[in-house]
Amino acid sequence: MKKVIHEALFYLAVIVISLVVLFPFLWMLSSSFKTQTDIIAWPPKFIFDPTLQNYAKVFGEQDFLKYFINSTVVGGLAVGLSLVLGLPAAYSISRFTQKKLALFILLARLMPGISFLMPWYIIFSRLGLMDTYVALVLSHMLIALPIVVWIMSSYFNSIPVELEESAMVDGATRQYAFWAIILPMSGPGIITSVTLSFIFSWNNFMFSQVLSMEKTKTLPIAVYNFVSYAEVDWGGVMAAAVAIMAPAIVLTMIFQKFVVKGLTMGAVKG
Amino acid sequence: MREPSFIEKHLRILFPLPAILFIALLMIFPILYTLSLSFTSWNLTSGAPLRFVGLRNFEHVLTEPRFLDAVFRTLAFTLGAVTIEAVLGTVVALILNRAFLGKGLAKLLLLLPLVATPVAVGIVFNLFYDPTIGLANWALSAVGLPQGLWISDAHSVLPSLIIVDVWQWTPMITLIVLAGLAGLSEEPFEAARVDGATPWQVLRFVTIPMVMPTILTAVILRLIDALKTFDIIFAMTGGGPGYASETLNIMGFKYSFEYFRMGQASVILIALFFFVLLCSLGIMKLRTASEN
Numbered sequence: 001m002k003k004v005i006h007e008a009l010f011y012l013a014v015i016v017i018s019l020v021v022l023f024p025f026l027w028m029l030s031s032s033f034k035t036q037t038d039i040i041a042w043p044p045k046f047i048f049d050p051t052l053q054n055y056a057k058v059f060g061e062q063d064f065l066k067y068f069i070n071s072t073v074v075g076g077l078a079v080g081l082s083l084v085l086g087l088p089a090a091y092s093i094s095r096f097t098q099k100k101l102a103l104f105i106l107l108a109r110l111m112p113g114i115s116f117l118m119p120w121y122i123i124f125s126r127l128g129l130m131d132t133y134v135a136l137v138l139s140h141m142l143i144a145l146p147i148v149v150w151i152m153s154s155y156f157n158s159i160p161v162e163l164e165e166s167a168m169v170d171g172a173t174r175q176y177a178f179w180a181i182i183l184p185m186s187g188p189g190i191i192t193s194v195t196l197s198f199i200f201s202w203n204n205f206m207f208s209q210v211l212s213m214e215k216t217k218t219l220p221i222a223v224y225n226f227v228s229y230a231e232v233d234w235g236g237v238m239a240a241a242v243a244i245m246a247p248a249i250v251l252t253m254i255f256q257k258f259v260v261k262g263l264t265m266g267a268v269k270g
Numbered sequence: 271m272r273e274p275s276f277i278e279k280h281l282r283i284l285f286p287l288p289a290i291l292f293i294a295l296l297m298i299f300p301i302l303y304t305l306s307l308s309f310t311s312w313n314l315t316s317g318a319p320l321r322f323v324g325l326r327n328f329e330h331v332l333t334e335p336r337f338l339d340a341v342f343r344t345l346a347f348t349l350g351a352v353t354i355e356a357v358l359g360t361v362v363a364l365i366l367n368r369a370f371l372g373k374g375l376a377k378l379l380l381l382l383p384l385v386a387t388p389v390a391v392g393i394v395f396n397l398f399y400d401p402t403i404g405l406a407n408w409a410l411s412a413v414g415l416p417q418g419l420w421i422s423d424a425h426s427v428l429p430s431l432i433i434v435d436v437w438q439w440t441p442m443i444t445l446i447v448l449a450g451l452a453g454l455s456e457e458p459f460e461a462a463r464v465d466g467a468t469p470w471q472v473l474r475f476v477t478i479p480m481v482m483p484t485i486l487t488a489v490i491l492r493l494i495d496a497l498k499t500f501d502i503i504f505a506m507t508g509g510g511p512g513y514a515s516e517t518l519n520i521m522g523f524k525y526s527f528e529y530f531r532m533g534q535a536s537v538i539l540i541a542l543f544f545f546v547l548l549c550s551l552g553i554m555k556l557r558t559a560s561e562n
Contacts, residue, residue, distance in 0.1 A: 013365050014376060021379050021441065025386075027405065028394045040403045089289035096282040105289060108297050110550045112498045114519055115539040118526040119300035119307070122314070142296055145289060173278050175285075203387040205501045210527055220389045224505055227393055234397055241390035248385045256378055263384060263442065264449045 025245075032238035039234045054239035058226075064243065067222040074133065074208075074218060075201040078140035079148075079194055085141075086148030086193075087186075091178055093149065094156035102153060109146035113206055116142070121210055131213040139207040144197035151196070151262055155189030156182065192258040199248045199259075219244045301543070308536035315530045323533065331537040336513055337521070340538075344517040344545070347428060348496040351435040356489045358436065359443025364473070366444070367451045377448075380441035388438070388501035395434045396421070396506050421507050424514035431515055434502050439495075443488045450484030451477070486556055494549050497542075518542040 031039055033050035058064055093102045120139060121130075129135040163185075164177035172180070208218040217225075223240045226233075252259050277284060308327055312320040331337050366376060383391075398406050399420035407417040420430045458480065462472045500519045503509065509516035509524065516524075522542055525535035 010365070010370070014370065014372070017362055017365070018376060018379050020437070021383060024391070024394050024398070024437065025382065027398070028390075031397065039397075042403060042408070044403070044405055044408050085289040085292055088285035092282050092285035098282065098286065101286055101290070105293055108293055110494055110546060111297065111301075112519060112539070112542050112546055114500070114522050114526070115304055115543045116297050116300040118522070118532065118535055118539060119303040120296075121526070122532070123300070123303075138296060141292070145292065149289065173275060174281055175277060199385050203385070203389075203501075205387075205389045205505070206523070220387055220501075223387075223393065224389050227396075227505075237393055238397070241387075241393055244387050244390050248387065249382060252381050252385045253378065256381065259381055259385070260377065260445060260449075263381075264446045 028238050028241050028245075031234060032242045034235055034238075036233065036235055054235035055243075057233075057236050058239045058243060064219075064222065064240070067217050067219045068243075070212075070216050071202055071218040071220075074136045074140055074216070075198045077133070077137045078144045078201050079198050081137065082141050082144035082148045082197060083190070083194070086145050087152060087183070087190075088178070090149045090152035091156050091182065093153040095161065102149070105146055105149045108142050109150065113142075117207060117210055124211060130211065131215050133216055135211045136208060136216055136218070139211055140201045140204060143200050143204060143207075147197040147200065147262070148193045151193040151265060152186070152189050154265060155186060155192075159185055188258065191255060192262040195251055195255045195258055196262040199251060202248055304536045304539055307532050308540055310533045312532045313530055314532060327533045327537045331534050332541075336516075337538065337541075339513065340516050340518050340521045341541070343428065343515070344497060344519070344542075347432060347435075347499065347517055348493060350428070351432045351439070351499075352489060352492045352496050354432070354436050355440045355443050355492060356485065359440045359488070360447050360485055362440070363444045363447035363451060364477070367448060377445070380444055383438045383441050384445075386438065389505045391438055392434065392502040392505035395430075395437075395502075399430055399506075421515070422511060424511055427507055427511065427515045431503055431506065434506070435496065435499060438502075439492060443485070443492065446488040446491075447481060447485055450481045454480050490549070490552060490556060493552075494546060497546050497549060518545065 030046075030048075032054050033052070034045070034048055035051050035053070038045050038048045089101070089105065092098060093105075117139070120135070124130050124135045159182060164172075164174065164181055167177040167181055168174060203220065204218075205220040205224065208216075208221050209224070212218060212221060223237070223244050226240050227237055309322060309324060310320045311323045311327070312318075366373070398404050399422075401407060401417065401419050401422060404420070406420055410417050418426055421427045454477075458476050459472060462476050467475070498519055499517065500523070503515055503517060503520055504523070507515045509520040518538060519542060522535055522538040525531050525538055529535075
């Protein structure tokens, strides 16, 4: 009997925890299908006639598709270029145990973004790069590169050195061994770093808020502006919030194991 | 054995070089630029040329009540949020640390807040906190408590923002601690059981001490990020009402991009920078200490 009560309490706790985590998402989702009248109703309505008008408005009137493409292009380019810069750096950190270098690159992850954003604003304005993909991609690379280096250097640590050493004994250069032997084995690590850094770029607000304007505006800025212009249109705002979160959540569901690994890595010594 | 080529001999420099140059150009140089701006008076909007003013910005900003308030607020927000997250996150991890039906799903749910766009999260909580139509007040009145103003009141705005941060980031501590718990060896637990320890004693004297280094690292990772919290505060209150939720990060942002007082903004950014740097040095210290 005691065991049964214990189990019941345990599952109750699990359900409570899950509900607390899930509730804001559920409320956002349900509000996005409510009419304005239903949203401002008091007491709050839990049962209502769903409507698609909010989504129609967001995707119709607002230039949402454009912002969606902007976010994807900026995130994609930033992550891609970070791989180009980060993979060799991570390999070198791993194989030559360059701890100071690792720390140097990690600084970009630790430092508050605003301490370089303000000078960027001045420099990019002078260079005429405001509201261009160049400025945004460069700034988002500073988000993606430390993630790539952090994850990949410990991933390379887990690949035995003997693999490229035997290739080198057979006459291959180290850079060829890196390219032809190590990289093809690095799929899981690359998936982890790409997923995580893309999500962080996707969610970034501060850099894009300052460096982008109408032409290169990304989704978080569009959602934020939607609030300030249409202060009371809660349904539209919630539909926009759903639209912006959906891709990151879908990515997370697909690559769950990799995301967990990336987020918890480094904190757990193993 | 063939002679290594130039590239191969210098691989340890050539491979990381592009990344190093990138970070130097996009991070180190701008930080130095900020440092030099802090000794100047320069308002981007006035068109007046940049003037060297020595330490006047530091004098001005560091003695300003608004700045000191922002420092304390940053500390209060960070310590408040991270303390709750650490306790709650660890407790949840200890609860979930067993095999059960739906564990995979529970772990997926825990991931969702971590990847949710903070600006959007802030907006959803704004709807919760709305004094007239929000669920928060509805819940209070449902259990017979007086309604609150949440983020619209100077006294409750910081706790209300902390709740949002706690909702979003507690799962991070939970997931890290869960991973730490999964990596513990079985032997100490068996020894404790053989010695007749109660489950409570096992938890208190075996589990917690063994997972402590992991908890500490998770906490410090959170501390560094919490100090820099920007998105939810900016999206939900913009630092208001008045300056009641203005942290260093928000204040630096306003001085830079609303007032365009670049010299004074630089001082604020440098202060925040050192705040975070001190915390990060703490992380290295603790990590090396727990490794030995």
